[in-house]
Amino acid sequence: MDGAGIFRKLLALNLDFKEFDWLENQDLSDFELLISVVLTQNTNWNNVLKALNNLRNSKISSLEQINKMQSQDLALLIKPSGFYNTKAKRLKDLVEAILNKYNDLENFKENVSREWLLKIKGLGFESVDSILNYLCKREILVVDSYTHRLALFLGYEFESYEELREFFESGIESEQDNLCKILNKSCQLYELYQIFHALIIAFGKIAFKGKKLSFEGEKLIQILKEE
Template structure:
């Protein structure tokens, strides 16, 4: 099985309403969310984002200007809030110091720069590059590892898993997703998939949504088991 075959099978199995999937795609909000989501459920990270938004603080300059203790209280619902406040504060100040503003960060940041920041590992780095900076970068996560593990694949590192997922045949993906005959949710059909960034973002989204629907604890449900059997 190839990454392209897995993508197509997941696209057939998962109803997805937005081809770009991640909330706030292309905005600074994604950078904040990539930190807040660490070691918590999305609902908790989203609640912390809502707190920042309601106070008019969901911007690079606003977070950089906050005292860490105040920021920690605002994002408390996300868990590990003192640690996350420290990481967010340092990251925002570093972005301003090295790039000046978010748009310059989007166009100029490198993977090496992000990985050198405290608290940003490979997954958070790739999520920022893909969803905030709109780069052609695949995000691998624990859902990806579990799904491919159920299909009999084993990977020794994040980079190895990421490389496997990244081997998409893009023209074949574009043709399939944009086909009038593809089983895509009607809302998603308003957009077309036209670039590698969009393909990677959608692939990650399909994996996450499939696992959220069919992974119960550490066990896949009967639908998923039949899905895997058909792919093997």
């Protein structure tokens, strides 16, 4: 089974995946999508939304505003996301690097490379690929701890993030038309990767209990393993 096969099987489970705030056509701005990638590290999404709401209420909506803020003022606003002093520094470093290299967010979205982002302190593979896929609309799948656990319970083991990502991406481009038909919508490849990631998260929330399978998860994994 390749990534496209897992995609199809997850779709058949009728998981609730369409309401995630960071998906295409939801209400997060480009600025908020970028900021949320740092805020979501080591916390849950509800805490990220609280931090984003604080920024909205303070009328902070641009890289330039973040760049001019004192770190302690930014830390106070993003406090709900946890590790707020560290995240404030990471955000300011990221924003400063973007403005110095690309001048503005639009130019950054158009021209940034994965290699450049991976050199930014505090951004790992998952964070970088989230920026590339969700903000820059690049054709790259974000894989996370849920993806890793899903692979293990399906009987696959990978030595690196890149191997895991490449496996879950496998077959999706060639099956793009068929997957779009199942979804009953036309979508570009980057959007299919967004949907796949959302499906895996929706599955993980039901199926995983820590590092183990929930009772429901045991039944669902058997369904995914069926030929």
